[in-house]
Amino acid sequence: MIQPRTLKGFRDYLPAAMIPREQLMQTAREVFRSFGFAPIDTPTLEHLEILTGKGSDETDRQLYSFEDNGGRPVGMRFDLTVPLARFAAQHIGTLGTPFKRYHIAPVWRGEKPQEGRYREFVQCDFDTIGTTSELADIEAVCVIDALLRAIGIDAFTISINNRAILTGLLESLGLADKTTPVLRSLDKLGKIGREKNGQ
Template structure:
Protein backbone atom coordinates (compact mmCIF):
# COMPACT_ATOMS: atom_id res chain seq x y z
CA UNK A 1 0.00 0.00 0.00
CA UNK A 2 2.89 2.34 0.74
CA UNK A 3 4.31 1.58 -2.70
CA UNK A 4 0.95 2.07 -4.38
CA UNK A 5 0.48 5.41 -2.62
CA UNK A 6 3.91 6.53 -3.72
CA UNK A 7 3.34 5.60 -7.37
CA UNK A 8 -0.15 7.15 -7.47
CA UNK A 9 1.18 10.37 -5.98
CA UNK A 10 4.08 10.44 -8.40
CA UNK A 11 1.50 10.75 -11.19
CA UNK A 12 -0.41 13.51 -9.41
CA UNK A 13 -3.25 11.40 -8.01
CA UNK A 14 -4.51 12.79 -4.68
CA UNK A 15 -5.78 10.59 -1.86
CA UNK A 16 -9.42 10.80 -0.87
CA UNK A 17 -11.32 9.04 1.85
CA UNK A 18 -15.04 8.65 2.24
CA UNK A 19 -17.04 7.36 5.22
CA UNK A 20 -17.45 3.61 5.62
CA UNK A 21 -21.16 4.19 6.09
CA UNK A 22 -23.32 5.69 3.37
CA UNK A 23 -27.07 6.17 3.34
CA UNK A 24 -28.37 2.81 2.12
CA UNK A 25 -30.22 4.41 -0.79
CA UNK A 26 -26.89 5.72 -2.12
CA UNK A 27 -25.46 2.21 -2.19
CA UNK A 28 -28.52 0.41 -3.52
CA UNK A 29 -28.89 2.93 -6.33
CA UNK A 30 -31.89 2.75 -8.59
CA UNK A 31 -32.12 -0.98 -8.84
CA UNK A 32 -33.39 -3.34 -6.22
CA UNK A 33 -30.35 -5.61 -6.50
CA UNK A 34 -29.33 -5.04 -2.91
CA UNK A 35 -28.97 -8.75 -2.25
CA UNK A 36 -26.38 -8.94 -5.03
CA UNK A 37 -24.32 -6.41 -3.19
CA UNK A 38 -24.66 -8.27 0.09
CA UNK A 39 -24.92 -5.04 2.00
CA UNK A 40 -24.20 -4.73 5.72
CA UNK A 41 -27.23 -2.54 6.31
CA UNK A 42 -28.71 -1.31 9.58
CA UNK A 43 -30.55 1.51 11.30
CA UNK A 44 -28.47 4.07 13.14
CA UNK A 45 -31.00 6.16 15.00
CA UNK A 46 -33.52 6.93 12.27
CA UNK A 47 -30.91 6.73 9.54
CA UNK A 48 -30.98 3.78 7.14
CA UNK A 49 -27.28 3.20 6.56
CA UNK A 50 -25.00 0.56 5.06
CA UNK A 51 -21.30 -0.13 4.81
CA UNK A 52 -19.82 0.55 1.37
CA UNK A 53 -19.39 -2.59 -0.78
CA UNK A 54 -16.93 -0.96 -3.20
CA UNK A 55 -15.11 2.34 -3.71
CA UNK A 56 -16.80 3.21 -7.01
CA UNK A 57 -20.24 4.18 -5.73
CA UNK A 58 -18.70 6.36 -2.98
CA UNK A 59 -16.45 7.94 -5.61
CA UNK A 60 -19.46 8.74 -7.77
CA UNK A 61 -21.34 10.22 -4.82
CA UNK A 62 -18.27 12.17 -3.66
CA UNK A 63 -17.41 13.52 -7.10
CA UNK A 64 -20.98 14.60 -7.83
CA UNK A 65 -21.24 16.28 -4.42
CA UNK A 66 -17.87 18.05 -4.46
CA UNK A 67 -17.44 18.69 -8.16
CA UNK A 68 -17.34 22.45 -7.73
CA UNK A 69 -14.48 22.11 -5.25
CA UNK A 70 -12.38 19.39 -6.83
CA UNK A 71 -12.90 20.46 -10.44
CA UNK A 72 -11.83 18.39 -13.42
CA UNK A 73 -9.66 16.64 -14.38
CA UNK A 74 -10.01 15.05 -10.96
CA UNK A 75 -7.35 12.45 -10.25
CA UNK A 76 -7.83 10.49 -7.06
CA UNK A 77 -6.70 7.28 -5.45
CA UNK A 78 -8.48 5.53 -2.64
CA UNK A 79 -7.14 2.62 -0.62
CA UNK A 80 -9.70 1.51 1.92
CA UNK A 81 -11.74 -1.43 3.21
CA UNK A 82 -15.11 -2.44 1.79
CA UNK A 83 -17.61 -4.91 3.22
CA UNK A 84 -19.74 -7.65 1.70
CA UNK A 85 -21.79 -10.25 3.53
CA UNK A 86 -20.30 -13.13 1.62
CA UNK A 87 -19.44 -16.61 2.76
CA UNK A 88 -15.75 -16.41 3.47
CA UNK A 89 -13.30 -18.77 1.83
CA UNK A 90 -9.60 -18.79 0.98
CA UNK A 91 -8.87 -15.36 -0.49
CA UNK A 92 -12.43 -14.09 0.00
CA UNK A 93 -13.27 -12.09 3.08
CA UNK A 94 -16.22 -10.09 4.36
CA UNK A 95 -13.91 -7.12 4.82
CA UNK A 96 -11.22 -6.53 2.26
CA UNK A 97 -9.19 -3.61 1.02
CA UNK A 98 -9.70 -2.08 -2.41
CA UNK A 99 -7.08 0.05 -4.09
CA UNK A 100 -8.46 2.21 -6.90
CA UNK A 101 -7.20 5.13 -8.92
CA UNK A 102 -9.16 7.15 -11.47
CA UNK A 103 -8.94 10.20 -13.70
CA UNK A 104 -12.36 11.81 -13.97
CA UNK A 105 -13.75 14.47 -16.23
CA UNK A 106 -11.84 13.91 -19.44
CA UNK A 107 -12.45 11.90 -22.60
CA UNK A 108 -8.83 12.30 -23.62
CA UNK A 109 -6.94 9.19 -24.59
CA UNK A 110 -3.94 10.66 -22.73
CA UNK A 111 -5.61 9.62 -19.49
CA UNK A 112 -6.10 6.08 -20.81
CA UNK A 113 -2.43 5.89 -21.76
CA UNK A 114 -1.37 7.27 -18.40
CA UNK A 115 -3.54 4.71 -16.60
CA UNK A 116 -1.53 1.99 -18.31
CA UNK A 117 1.74 3.71 -17.31
CA UNK A 118 0.61 3.81 -13.69
CA UNK A 119 -0.22 0.08 -13.73
CA UNK A 120 3.18 -0.60 -15.28
CA UNK A 121 5.21 1.53 -12.89
CA UNK A 122 3.26 0.21 -9.92
CA UNK A 123 4.08 -3.42 -10.73
CA UNK A 124 7.73 -2.58 -11.34
CA UNK A 125 7.86 -0.68 -8.03
CA UNK A 126 6.40 -3.74 -6.29
CA UNK A 127 9.24 -5.85 -7.66
CA UNK A 128 7.57 -7.64 -10.59
CA UNK A 129 9.56 -8.01 -13.79
CA UNK A 130 7.56 -10.46 -15.89
CA UNK A 131 4.00 -9.30 -16.45
CA UNK A 132 1.66 -8.42 -19.29
CA UNK A 133 -0.90 -5.66 -19.31
CA UNK A 134 -3.58 -6.79 -21.75
CA UNK A 135 -5.51 -3.97 -23.37
CA UNK A 136 -8.64 -3.80 -25.42
CA UNK A 137 -11.17 -1.19 -26.37
CA UNK A 138 -14.86 -1.95 -26.05
CA UNK A 139 -15.51 0.17 -29.15
CA UNK A 140 -13.85 -2.51 -31.27
CA UNK A 141 -16.23 -5.17 -30.08
CA UNK A 142 -19.17 -2.81 -30.50
CA UNK A 143 -17.97 -2.00 -34.01
CA UNK A 144 -17.66 -5.63 -35.03
CA UNK A 145 -21.05 -6.51 -33.58
CA UNK A 146 -22.60 -3.48 -35.19
CA UNK A 147 -21.15 -4.39 -38.60
CA UNK A 148 -22.56 -7.87 -38.14
CA UNK A 149 -25.90 -6.42 -36.99
CA UNK A 150 -25.48 -8.23 -33.67
CA UNK A 151 -25.08 -5.20 -31.38
CA UNK A 152 -28.42 -5.86 -29.70
CA UNK A 153 -27.31 -9.39 -28.94
CA UNK A 154 -23.99 -8.38 -27.43
CA UNK A 155 -24.72 -9.90 -24.03
CA UNK A 156 -25.46 -13.32 -25.50
CA UNK A 157 -22.54 -13.12 -27.90
CA UNK A 158 -20.10 -12.31 -25.15
CA UNK A 159 -21.52 -14.96 -22.88
CA UNK A 160 -20.83 -17.53 -25.59
CA UNK A 161 -17.41 -16.07 -26.42
CA UNK A 162 -16.40 -16.23 -22.77
CA UNK A 163 -16.73 -20.04 -22.87
CA UNK A 164 -14.17 -20.43 -25.64
CA UNK A 165 -11.37 -21.81 -23.48
CA UNK A 166 -13.76 -24.26 -21.84
CA UNK A 167 -15.90 -25.61 -24.67
CA UNK A 168 -13.92 -24.87 -27.84
CA UNK A 169 -14.61 -22.87 -31.01
CA UNK A 170 -17.23 -25.14 -32.59
CA UNK A 171 -19.39 -25.23 -29.50
CA UNK A 172 -19.16 -21.45 -29.19
CA UNK A 173 -20.26 -21.03 -32.80
CA UNK A 174 -23.11 -23.46 -32.20
CA UNK A 175 -24.25 -21.52 -29.15
CA UNK A 176 -24.16 -18.22 -31.03
CA UNK A 177 -26.22 -19.70 -33.83
CA UNK A 178 -28.74 -21.36 -31.52
CA UNK A 179 -29.18 -18.85 -28.76
CA UNK A 180 -28.24 -15.52 -30.32
CA UNK A 181 -29.57 -16.11 -33.79
CA UNK A 182 -26.25 -15.40 -35.53
CA UNK A 183 -25.38 -17.09 -38.81
CA UNK A 184 -22.41 -19.43 -38.73
CA UNK A 185 -20.40 -16.91 -40.80
CA UNK A 186 -21.19 -14.15 -38.32
CA UNK A 187 -20.24 -16.36 -35.41
CA UNK A 188 -16.91 -17.25 -37.06
CA UNK A 189 -16.19 -13.53 -37.56
CA UNK A 190 -16.91 -12.78 -33.92
CA UNK A 191 -14.65 -15.68 -32.99
CA UNK A 192 -11.86 -14.00 -34.92
CA UNK A 193 -11.73 -11.45 -32.08
CA UNK A 194 -10.50 -14.15 -29.75
CA UNK A 195 -7.53 -14.86 -32.01
CA UNK A 196 -4.55 -14.02 -29.82
CA UNK A 197 -2.46 -13.04 -32.85
CA UNK A 198 -4.91 -10.54 -34.27
CA UNK A 199 -3.34 -7.17 -35.10
CA UNK A 200 -4.67 -3.62 -35.12
CA UNK A 201 -4.20 -3.62 -38.91
CA UNK A 202 -6.43 -6.66 -39.28
CA UNK A 203 -9.02 -5.09 -36.99
CA UNK A 204 -8.89 -1.91 -39.02
CA UNK A 205 -9.67 -3.91 -42.16
CA UNK A 206 -12.46 -5.82 -40.41
CA UNK A 207 -13.99 -2.58 -39.22
CA UNK A 208 -13.74 -0.56 -42.39
CA UNK A 209 -16.59 1.90 -42.61
CA UNK A 210 -17.55 1.53 -38.98
CA UNK A 211 -16.64 4.78 -37.24
CA UNK A 212 -17.04 3.60 -33.69
CA UNK A 213 -14.95 0.49 -34.15
CA UNK A 214 -12.26 2.45 -36.00
CA UNK A 215 -12.11 4.97 -33.17
CA UNK A 216 -11.35 2.08 -30.83
CA UNK A 217 -8.58 0.91 -33.15
CA UNK A 218 -7.06 4.36 -33.46
CA UNK A 219 -7.13 4.97 -29.71
CA UNK A 220 -5.32 1.68 -29.12
CA UNK A 221 -2.84 2.54 -31.89
CA UNK A 222 -2.13 5.87 -30.22
CA UNK A 223 -1.71 4.06 -26.90
CA UNK A 224 0.87 1.64 -28.28
CA UNK A 225 2.80 4.47 -29.95
CA UNK A 226 2.81 6.67 -26.86
CA UNK A 227 3.85 3.99 -24.38
CA UNK A 228 6.74 2.97 -26.65
CA UNK A 229 7.97 6.58 -26.70
CA UNK A 230 7.46 6.83 -22.95
CA UNK A 231 9.79 3.88 -22.49
CA UNK A 232 7.50 0.97 -21.58
CA UNK A 233 9.02 -2.35 -22.76
CA UNK A 234 6.90 -3.70 -25.63
CA UNK A 235 6.67 -7.21 -24.16
CA UNK A 236 4.79 -5.92 -21.13
CA UNK A 237 1.74 -4.70 -23.07
CA UNK A 238 -0.39 -6.86 -25.37
CA UNK A 239 -3.51 -6.38 -27.44
CA UNK A 240 -6.22 -8.80 -26.34
CA UNK A 241 -9.53 -8.17 -28.06
CA UNK A 242 -11.18 -10.96 -26.08
CA UNK A 243 -11.24 -9.16 -22.72
CA UNK A 244 -14.50 -7.42 -21.93
CA UNK A 245 -14.72 -6.92 -18.13
CA UNK A 246 -18.35 -6.35 -17.41
CA UNK A 247 -20.70 -5.37 -20.13
CA UNK A 248 -22.48 -2.37 -18.75
CA UNK A 249 -19.78 -0.39 -17.01
CA UNK A 250 -16.78 -0.01 -19.29
CA UNK A 251 -17.18 1.74 -22.61
CA UNK A 252 -13.65 2.27 -23.96
CA UNK A 253 -10.16 1.08 -23.11
CA UNK A 254 -9.98 -2.02 -20.92
CA UNK A 255 -7.00 -3.31 -18.94
CA UNK A 256 -6.17 -6.63 -17.34
CA UNK A 257 -2.79 -7.54 -15.93
CA UNK A 258 -1.31 -11.01 -15.66
CA UNK A 259 1.90 -12.15 -14.02
CA UNK A 260 4.30 -14.04 -16.27
CA UNK A 261 5.33 -16.27 -13.40
CA UNK A 262 1.85 -16.83 -12.05
CA UNK A 263 -0.79 -16.31 -14.74
CA UNK A 264 -3.20 -18.70 -13.03
CA UNK A 265 -3.82 -16.25 -10.21
CA UNK A 266 -5.80 -14.12 -12.67
CA UNK A 267 -5.70 -10.42 -13.37
CA UNK A 268 -4.07 -8.48 -10.53
CA UNK A 269 -4.85 -5.02 -11.86
CA UNK A 270 -7.90 -4.31 -13.99
CA UNK A 271 -9.90 -1.36 -15.10
CA UNK A 272 -11.03 0.69 -18.02
CA UNK A 273 -12.74 3.75 -19.37
CA UNK A 274 -16.35 4.58 -18.60
CA UNK A 275 -18.65 7.17 -20.16
CA UNK A 276 -20.39 8.47 -17.10
CA UNK A 277 -19.36 7.88 -13.52
CA UNK A 278 -22.12 9.51 -11.57
CA UNK A 279 -25.29 9.53 -13.64
CA UNK A 280 -27.30 8.67 -10.53
CA UNK A 281 -26.06 11.69 -8.62
CA UNK A 282 -25.53 14.53 -11.09
CA UNK A 283 -26.67 15.64 -14.53
CA UNK A 284 -23.09 16.55 -15.40
CA UNK A 285 -21.56 13.86 -17.59
CA UNK A 286 -18.39 12.59 -15.91
CA UNK A 287 -16.35 10.33 -18.18
CA UNK A 288 -13.28 8.77 -16.69
CA UNK A 289 -10.75 6.00 -16.69
CA UNK A 290 -9.17 4.07 -13.87
CA UNK A 291 -8.05 0.75 -12.53
CA UNK A 292 -8.07 -1.28 -9.36
CA UNK A 293 -5.19 -3.21 -7.86
CA UNK A 294 -6.31 -6.56 -6.48
CA UNK A 295 -4.47 -6.48 -3.17
CA UNK A 296 -5.42 -9.94 -1.93
CA UNK A 297 -4.35 -11.61 -5.16
CA UNK A 298 -1.28 -9.44 -5.35
CA UNK A 299 -0.18 -10.34 -1.84
CA UNK A 300 -0.77 -14.03 -2.53
CA UNK A 301 1.36 -13.69 -5.67
CA UNK A 302 4.11 -11.74 -3.95
CA UNK A 303 4.23 -14.33 -1.20
CA UNK A 304 4.47 -17.17 -3.71
CA UNK A 305 7.14 -15.37 -5.75
CA UNK A 306 9.04 -14.45 -2.58
CA UNK A 307 8.75 -10.74 -3.27
CA UNK A 308 7.61 -10.01 0.26
CA UNK A 309 10.44 -9.25 2.63
CA UNK A 310 10.79 -11.43 5.70
CA UNK A 311 11.33 -8.37 7.84
CA UNK A 312 8.72 -7.95 10.53
CA UNK A 313 10.15 -4.55 11.42
CA UNK A 314 10.30 -1.34 9.41
CA UNK A 315 13.72 -0.65 10.97
CA UNK A 316 16.95 -2.27 9.76
CA UNK A 317 18.97 -1.35 12.86
CA UNK A 318 18.44 -2.60 16.42
CA UNK A 319 20.29 -0.72 19.15
CA UNK A 320 20.74 -3.19 21.98
CA UNK A 321 20.73 -2.00 25.56
CA UNK A 322 23.37 -2.92 28.16
CA UNK A 323 23.43 -0.19 30.70
CA UNK A 324 20.20 1.47 31.79
CA UNK A 325 22.17 4.52 32.94
CA UNK A 326 23.19 5.02 29.30
CA UNK A 327 19.63 5.06 27.96
CA UNK A 328 20.04 8.64 26.76
CA UNK A 329 23.05 7.63 24.67
CA UNK A 330 21.25 4.71 23.05
CA UNK A 331 18.36 7.03 22.24
CA UNK A 332 20.71 9.72 21.00
CA UNK A 333 22.33 7.34 18.51
CA UNK A 334 18.87 6.23 17.40
CA UNK A 335 17.94 9.83 16.65
CA UNK A 336 21.24 10.42 14.83
CA UNK A 337 20.46 7.45 12.54
CA UNK A 338 16.89 8.61 11.94
CA UNK A 339 18.13 12.09 11.07
CA UNK A 340 19.96 10.40 8.16
CA UNK A 341 16.84 8.51 7.15
CA UNK A 342 17.86 5.20 8.76
CA UNK A 343 15.07 3.63 10.80
CA UNK A 344 16.35 2.37 14.14
CA UNK A 345 14.82 0.73 17.18
CA UNK A 346 16.21 0.79 20.71
CA UNK A 347 15.58 -2.48 22.56
CA UNK A 348 13.55 -1.43 25.58
CA UNK A 349 14.97 -3.77 28.22
CA UNK A 350 18.44 -4.40 29.59
CA UNK A 351 18.56 -8.13 28.93
CA UNK A 352 21.26 -10.64 28.04
CA UNK A 353 22.71 -9.97 24.61
CA UNK A 354 21.57 -13.40 23.41
CA UNK A 355 17.93 -12.53 24.19
CA UNK A 356 18.18 -9.21 22.39
CA UNK A 357 19.83 -10.76 19.32
CA UNK A 358 17.19 -13.49 19.28
CA UNK A 359 14.56 -10.74 19.04
CA UNK A 360 16.59 -9.08 16.28
CA UNK A 361 16.72 -12.33 14.30
CA UNK A 362 13.05 -13.05 14.71
CA UNK A 363 12.08 -9.57 13.52
CA UNK A 364 14.58 -9.51 10.67
CA UNK A 365 16.80 -6.62 11.72
CA UNK A 366 19.92 -6.37 9.55
CA UNK A 367 22.37 -4.79 12.00
CA UNK A 368 22.65 -4.71 15.77
CA UNK A 369 24.57 -1.99 17.62
CA UNK A 370 26.19 -2.96 20.88
CA UNK A 371 27.76 -0.70 23.49
CA UNK A 372 28.55 -1.43 27.14
CA UNK A 373 30.89 0.22 29.61
CA UNK A 374 34.05 -0.71 27.62
CA UNK A 375 32.68 0.85 24.47
CA UNK A 376 31.41 3.99 26.19
CA UNK A 377 34.81 4.39 27.89
CA UNK A 378 36.58 4.42 24.53
CA UNK A 379 33.90 6.12 22.43
CA UNK A 380 33.27 3.20 20.10
CA UNK A 381 30.29 1.02 19.08
CA UNK A 382 30.18 -2.58 17.95
CA UNK A 383 28.20 -3.23 14.79
CA UNK A 384 27.05 -6.81 14.36
CA UNK A 385 25.92 -7.80 10.88
CA UNK A 386 23.04 -10.19 11.56
CA UNK A 387 23.21 -11.58 8.05
CA UNK A 388 26.74 -12.99 8.21
CA UNK A 389 27.46 -12.70 11.93
CA UNK A 390 30.49 -10.45 11.42
CA UNK A 391 31.25 -7.74 13.95
CA UNK A 392 33.30 -4.58 13.75
CA UNK A 393 34.20 -1.85 16.19
CA UNK A 394 33.69 1.70 14.95
CA UNK A 395 34.29 5.07 16.55
CA UNK A 396 31.10 6.97 17.23
CA UNK A 397 32.08 9.67 14.77
CA UNK A 398 32.09 7.13 11.92
CA UNK A 399 29.08 5.15 13.09
CA UNK A 400 26.29 6.58 10.93
CA UNK A 401 28.46 6.58 7.80
CA UNK A 402 29.53 2.96 8.33
CA UNK A 403 25.93 1.86 8.85
CA UNK A 404 24.87 3.64 5.67
CA UNK A 405 27.52 1.70 3.76
CA UNK A 406 26.58 -1.63 5.35
CA UNK A 407 22.87 -1.14 4.62
CA UNK A 408 23.48 -0.16 1.02
CA UNK A 409 25.12 -3.54 0.35
Protein backbone atom coordinates in the same frame (compact mmCIF):
# COMPACT_ATOMS: atom_id res chain seq x y z
CA MET B 1 -16.84 -17.69 29.08
CA ILE B 2 -16.68 -15.84 25.76
CA GLN B 3 -14.50 -17.60 23.19
CA PRO B 4 -12.09 -15.26 21.37
CA ARG B 5 -12.86 -15.63 17.65
CA THR B 6 -13.40 -13.62 14.49
CA LEU B 7 -16.51 -13.64 12.34
CA LYS B 8 -16.47 -15.91 9.28
CA GLY B 9 -14.90 -14.05 6.37
CA PHE B 10 -12.94 -11.66 8.61
CA ARG B 11 -9.37 -11.96 9.85
CA ASP B 12 -6.73 -10.47 12.09
CA TYR B 13 -3.35 -9.35 10.75
CA LEU B 14 -0.36 -10.18 12.92
CA PRO B 15 2.77 -8.00 12.70
CA ALA B 16 4.51 -10.45 10.33
CA ALA B 17 1.74 -9.84 7.77
CA MET B 18 0.93 -6.24 8.66
CA ILE B 19 4.43 -4.78 8.18
CA PRO B 20 4.82 -5.86 4.52
CA ARG B 21 1.16 -4.98 3.93
CA GLU B 22 1.77 -1.41 5.12
CA GLN B 23 4.96 -1.22 3.02
CA LEU B 24 3.01 -2.31 -0.07
CA MET B 25 0.36 0.36 0.52
CA GLN B 26 3.01 3.01 1.09
CA THR B 27 4.71 2.08 -2.19
CA ALA B 28 1.36 2.38 -3.97
CA ARG B 29 0.77 5.83 -2.43
CA GLU B 30 4.22 7.00 -3.57
CA VAL B 31 3.64 5.80 -7.13
CA PHE B 32 0.19 7.41 -7.32
CA ARG B 33 1.53 10.72 -6.01
CA SER B 34 4.44 10.64 -8.47
CA PHE B 35 1.83 10.75 -11.26
CA GLY B 36 -0.08 13.60 -9.61
CA PHE B 37 -2.92 11.60 -8.07
CA ALA B 38 -4.30 13.03 -4.82
CA PRO B 39 -5.55 10.96 -1.88
CA ILE B 40 -9.19 11.05 -0.82
CA ASP B 41 -11.25 9.17 1.72
CA THR B 42 -14.98 8.64 1.99
CA PRO B 43 -17.12 7.45 4.89
CA THR B 44 -17.42 3.76 5.64
CA LEU B 45 -21.19 4.28 5.83
CA GLU B 46 -23.24 5.82 3.03
CA HIS B 47 -26.95 6.42 2.62
CA LEU B 48 -28.31 3.08 1.43
CA GLU B 49 -29.95 4.61 -1.65
CA ILE B 50 -26.55 5.83 -2.85
CA LEU B 51 -25.02 2.36 -2.59
CA THR B 52 -27.96 0.57 -4.18
CA GLY B 53 -28.71 3.16 -6.89
CA LYS B 54 -28.99 1.16 -10.09
CA GLY B 55 -27.41 -1.91 -8.54
CA SER B 56 -28.43 -5.49 -9.09
CA ASP B 57 -30.03 -7.98 -6.74
CA GLU B 58 -26.58 -9.57 -6.35
CA THR B 59 -25.11 -6.25 -5.22
CA ASP B 60 -28.00 -5.70 -2.81
CA ARG B 61 -27.44 -9.15 -1.28
CA GLN B 62 -23.75 -8.37 -0.74
CA LEU B 63 -24.44 -5.15 1.15
CA TYR B 64 -24.10 -4.88 4.88
CA SER B 65 -27.04 -2.59 5.58
CA PHE B 66 -29.03 -1.52 8.62
CA GLU B 67 -30.88 1.41 10.15
CA ASP B 68 -28.70 3.78 12.12
CA ASN B 69 -29.72 5.18 15.51
CA GLY B 70 -31.75 7.87 13.75
CA GLY B 71 -33.73 5.31 11.76
CA ARG B 72 -31.98 6.11 8.46
CA PRO B 73 -31.19 3.21 6.10
CA VAL B 74 -27.41 3.05 5.69
CA GLY B 75 -24.92 0.61 4.22
CA MET B 76 -21.22 -0.14 4.43
CA ARG B 77 -19.34 0.58 1.22
CA PHE B 78 -18.81 -2.57 -0.86
CA ASP B 79 -16.34 -0.93 -3.23
CA LEU B 80 -14.68 2.45 -3.73
CA THR B 81 -16.26 3.27 -7.09
CA VAL B 82 -19.80 4.04 -5.93
CA PRO B 83 -18.57 6.37 -3.15
CA LEU B 84 -16.34 8.06 -5.76
CA ALA B 85 -19.39 8.81 -7.90
CA ARG B 86 -21.13 10.40 -4.92
CA PHE B 87 -17.93 12.24 -3.93
CA ALA B 88 -17.50 13.63 -7.45
CA ALA B 89 -21.12 14.75 -7.70
CA GLN B 90 -20.77 16.51 -4.36
CA HIS B 91 -17.30 18.07 -4.70
CA ILE B 92 -16.25 18.28 -8.36
CA GLY B 93 -17.27 21.95 -8.55
CA THR B 94 -14.70 22.73 -5.86
CA LEU B 95 -12.00 20.38 -7.13
CA GLY B 96 -12.24 21.06 -10.86
CA THR B 97 -11.51 18.65 -13.69
CA PRO B 98 -9.75 16.59 -14.63
CA PHE B 99 -9.48 15.30 -11.09
CA LYS B 100 -6.96 12.53 -10.37
CA ARG B 101 -7.53 10.61 -7.16
CA TYR B 102 -6.42 7.47 -5.42
CA HIS B 103 -8.14 5.72 -2.54
CA ILE B 104 -6.88 2.81 -0.45
CA ALA B 105 -9.43 1.70 2.12
CA PRO B 106 -11.34 -1.27 3.53
CA VAL B 107 -14.60 -2.39 1.94
CA TRP B 108 -17.16 -4.98 3.04
CA ARG B 109 -19.17 -7.55 1.11
CA GLY B 110 -21.62 -9.97 2.66
CA GLU B 111 -20.85 -12.67 0.11
CA LYS B 112 -20.01 -16.28 0.86
CA PRO B 113 -16.35 -16.48 1.93
CA GLN B 114 -14.20 -18.58 -0.40
CA GLU B 115 -10.53 -19.39 -0.60
CA GLY B 116 -8.71 -16.08 -0.96
CA ARG B 117 -11.96 -14.06 -0.68
CA TYR B 118 -13.02 -12.34 2.51
CA ARG B 119 -15.96 -10.23 3.61
CA GLU B 120 -13.64 -7.41 4.62
CA PHE B 121 -10.69 -6.47 2.43
CA VAL B 122 -8.70 -3.46 1.29
CA GLN B 123 -9.37 -2.08 -2.16
CA CYS B 124 -6.90 0.14 -4.01
CA ASP B 125 -8.29 2.41 -6.73
CA PHE B 126 -7.00 5.27 -8.81
CA ASP B 127 -9.05 7.22 -11.33
CA THR B 128 -9.02 10.32 -13.48
CA ILE B 129 -12.49 11.83 -13.73
CA GLY B 130 -13.84 14.69 -15.78
CA THR B 131 -11.97 14.04 -19.03
CA THR B 132 -12.49 11.97 -22.16
CA SER B 133 -8.87 12.29 -23.25
CA GLU B 134 -7.10 9.09 -24.25
CA LEU B 135 -4.09 10.47 -22.37
CA ALA B 136 -5.81 9.56 -19.10
CA ASP B 137 -6.13 5.95 -20.30
CA ILE B 138 -2.50 5.88 -21.39
CA GLU B 139 -1.44 7.32 -18.03
CA ALA B 140 -3.44 4.60 -16.23
CA VAL B 141 -1.39 1.94 -18.02
CA CYS B 142 1.82 3.79 -17.09
CA VAL B 143 0.74 3.93 -13.42
CA ILE B 144 0.03 0.19 -13.36
CA ASP B 145 3.41 -0.50 -14.98
CA ALA B 146 5.24 1.72 -12.48
CA LEU B 147 3.39 0.24 -9.50
CA LEU B 148 4.08 -3.37 -10.44
CA ARG B 149 7.76 -2.61 -11.02
CA ALA B 150 7.97 -0.67 -7.73
CA ILE B 151 6.77 -3.71 -5.78
CA GLY B 152 9.25 -5.99 -7.55
CA ILE B 153 7.11 -7.58 -10.26
CA ASP B 154 8.92 -7.31 -13.58
CA ALA B 155 7.26 -10.02 -15.69
CA PHE B 156 3.62 -9.13 -16.33
CA THR B 157 1.09 -8.42 -19.05
CA ILE B 158 -1.38 -5.54 -18.93
CA SER B 159 -4.61 -6.41 -20.73
CA ILE B 160 -6.76 -3.60 -22.06
CA ASN B 161 -10.42 -3.78 -23.01
CA ASN B 162 -13.19 -1.42 -23.98
CA ARG B 163 -16.61 -1.99 -22.47
CA ALA B 164 -18.25 0.01 -25.29
CA ILE B 165 -17.05 -2.58 -27.82
CA LEU B 166 -18.50 -5.47 -25.79
CA THR B 167 -21.75 -3.59 -25.22
CA GLY B 168 -22.03 -2.84 -28.95
CA LEU B 169 -21.40 -6.48 -29.81
CA LEU B 170 -24.16 -7.62 -27.45
CA GLU B 171 -26.54 -5.03 -28.91
CA SER B 172 -25.78 -6.22 -32.45
CA LEU B 173 -26.60 -9.79 -31.35
CA GLY B 174 -29.91 -8.66 -29.86
CA LEU B 175 -28.68 -9.23 -26.30
CA ALA B 176 -28.71 -5.64 -25.02
CA ASP B 177 -30.92 -6.67 -22.07
CA LYS B 178 -28.26 -9.22 -21.03
CA THR B 179 -25.35 -6.76 -20.96
CA THR B 180 -24.88 -6.63 -17.17
CA PRO B 181 -24.91 -10.40 -16.49
CA VAL B 182 -22.76 -11.14 -19.54
CA LEU B 183 -20.14 -8.54 -18.61
CA ARG B 184 -20.16 -9.77 -15.01
CA SER B 185 -19.60 -13.36 -16.18
CA LEU B 186 -16.79 -12.31 -18.50
CA ASP B 187 -15.19 -10.39 -15.65
CA LYS B 188 -15.33 -13.46 -13.39
CA LEU B 189 -14.17 -15.87 -16.09
CA GLY B 190 -10.47 -15.17 -15.72
CA LYS B 191 -10.70 -15.06 -11.93
CA ILE B 192 -12.66 -18.21 -11.10
CA GLY B 193 -12.76 -20.19 -14.37
CA ARG B 194 -15.53 -21.36 -16.68
CA GLU B 195 -16.73 -24.29 -14.53
CA LYS B 196 -17.20 -22.23 -11.36
CA ASN B 197 -18.65 -19.27 -13.25
CA GLY B 198 -21.60 -21.38 -14.36
CA GLN B 199 -22.73 -18.95 -17.04
